[in-house]
Amino acid sequence: MIVSRFAPSPNGPLHLGHAYAAIVAHDLARTRGGRFLLRIEDIDGARSRPELADEFRRDLEWLGLEWEEVAPQSTRLESYRAAADELLQRGLLYPCTCTRKEIEALKPKLGPDGLVYPGTCKGRLIDPARPAALRLDMERAQAEAGSLTWVDELAGEQICDPQQFGDVVLVRKEEPASYHLAATLDDAADGVTLVTRGADLFFATHIHRLLQALYDLPVPTWHHHALLLDHEGKKLAKRRGSPALSDLRERGEDGLLLAQQLRLQRLPSGISLGKP
Template sequence: MTSKEERVFRFAPSPNGYLHLGHAYSALLNFDLARQCGGRLLLRIEDIDTRRARPEFEAAIYEDLAWLGLDWERPVRRQSEHFGDYARALDRLDAMGLIYACDCKRSDIAQMAAGKRDWPRDPDGSPLYPGTCRSKPRRTAREVLAEGGLALRLDMRRASTLAGQGLTWREFGADSPSLRRGAADDPQGTTIAADPAEWGDVVLVRKDTPASYHIAVVVDDALQGVTDVVRGKDLFEATSLHRLLQRLLDLPAPDYRHHGLVLDENGEKLAKSVASTALRALRAEGWTPADVRRRVGL
């Protein structure tokens, strides 16, 4: 890692299910790296999606992490208590003319892209939004949110133009996906060129969620003074978008490390959505924290 006076790491799970081995790996890696450099470890509860967040899952997060032997600073930041922070960031983007209302559904976009092999797709494989609502009469973000029923999108072309050239980030770790961008691994970090345009006009707010993951995470990291973002390589491409938002909002850029993922016996990524075995279930079977560390390679 780079040499800064104080390194601040964070583990930021969502309380919409029980933690599994993939979460344990990321949490333990953040804990170990913070301890090795005499840094700080923060725990953040990313419960901005209040429909799916559950108190029992949040309680289980604390229980599982304590069982693994982790400790973190208090108080814990809970996103649901800081909607105003995200609203202020959106207001700033809105004042720059970078946000527009959109009433297109995912199914609408999928239908437009159906059967078209050359339809561009984002890094997650979803068809890119063609900008259907971009030319409609403009309203402020707060007006749109007050009416409900719409999403707010980032005008990527205008945002990229305003951000200018030279958008990069520093990537660390031998298991990061840096080589996919043609960069050689370097123990002192590798400069990665960001390409936010590959995400198109991303949604920053939906009618049922006051901020997207992307806007919330960059605001949270800045407000908490996070210097090192250590997370799974499935979020590597999203870093381009996060760097764009950081520049537009005049937020500091952390160092990044995108670690490998813990896979199941079929070589698939562990996930709550596919009911991967929870840490609490492994604990009930007699696993110890040392067993977990061995399984994830730490």
């Protein structure tokens, strides 16, 4: 059975880009006789606002979507700690006290997700008084996992190449887990078989596939859909002030009509659909 999910973070209101992502995940599951899950990813520290989760539910209902809600990330912290401890014991994680400013000063190369960490703290004695993140020793992890592939419904089979990201953070200094670790563990725990998300996260899948191999987790299929773009050709984002679904809803706009327009790619003025 197909199981998809929509997993928003309550650090700002949902916008049209979220609506499109939720509709894609919902419709792919429903048309194939599957299940559509809602998971609230609420471990973003002080930025997480619990009251927004109720707004999200009202937004999805307004769009005419039906879902099953699973446990929010804030209830899963022990699973993240246990997973990190396992990799620590296997020698695949190491502490890193470097700040972003310190990393930038080293002028490292750029990867798909920004600066590629040059491994400064690997094998170094760390001052226990300084806050430390935990990074994945990518070379060692990939050697243990071996050759891997993953499949995107739109792009086909991909050769897994996480090395391009360098030693990524799996446990952040101020949070219990990075997106990479939490999303990978949660999708497996929730039985997700089809991971739908925006094309901007396509390359992150290389990391997630590696983590699945390290933890011996089930491997889903992925579906990286196109993003909604604003008039400048940039993806819609909370931080850029993209119109909130809650504002449209409270103005009395028809959510069912909006959902149908998004399905037909009849987008509001100033918004376009990028390439998947």
